[in-house]
Amino acid sequence: MKKAFLALMAIACCHFLHAQPTRPNQPATDPANTQAPYLKFPTIPPFHLLKLDSATYLTKDDIKKNRKTIIMYFSPDCEHCKHEIESFLSNFNKFKDIEIVMATYQPFxxxxxxxxxxxxxxxxxxxxxxDEKFFLPPYYNIHNLPYLALYDKKGNLITTFEGTQKVDTLMNAFKEKKK
Known part of the structure; x- marks a missing residue:
């Protein structure tokens, strides 16, 4: 009886110790408790995208300095992504001073x-x-396309959007950052 009681107590102690919350300086093991990298590092990420020439790479160093930037993760066969780029192009005068980086993991x-x-x-x-190395989806914790990350002229994150957005919504996000 004494051995059974001690075994039960040992199991209860192990369960109690395992159920303790993580300390503030201890990394969380639950993915739901971890913060996406873009929130930890709210600047333009160090992406590495294969360009259309299939020989060179586009990096954050290729983005013109002191310009607003949109990073758009898309799929060429995504209808929402097609609508988004059509909206960008039909309102291009509003985007002419914004650097737009379009990235996809789909075949070249x-x-x-x-x-x-x-x-x-x-x-x-x-x-x-x-995005050959599939860097951006986990970086931004992307669930829906198109995914848009907006950055100010200093390269600091303004906000992100998942799904198709109206041009005015994007322009207002840039304007609100000015205030």
Missing amino acids: SEMKEFNEHYRIFEHPNIKIGR
Whole structure:
């Protein structure tokens, strides 16, 4: 009886110790408690995207300094992504002073077709590349496309959006940051 009682107490102690919350300086083990990297480091991330020439890479150093920036994660076959880029292009005068970085993980050939179909190459402030290492989705904790991350002229995060957004919503987010 004494051995059974001691065994039961040992199990209860182990359960009690395991159920303790993490200390403030101890990393959380539950993914729901971890903060996405973009929130820990709210500046333009160190991305590495394969450019359309399939030989060179687009990095954050290629973004013009002192300009607002949008990083758009998309899929070439996503209807919402197509609507978003159509909205950008039909309102291009509002985006002409904003650097737009479009990234996808989809096959290179699909990205290239998307670029040609929408004639993105005609807009020097829109850069497109393939996220070969699948860096951005976990960095931003992306669940829906298109995913838009807006940065101010200093490269600091303003806000993020998942799903199609109206042009006015994006422009207002940039304006609110000015205040």
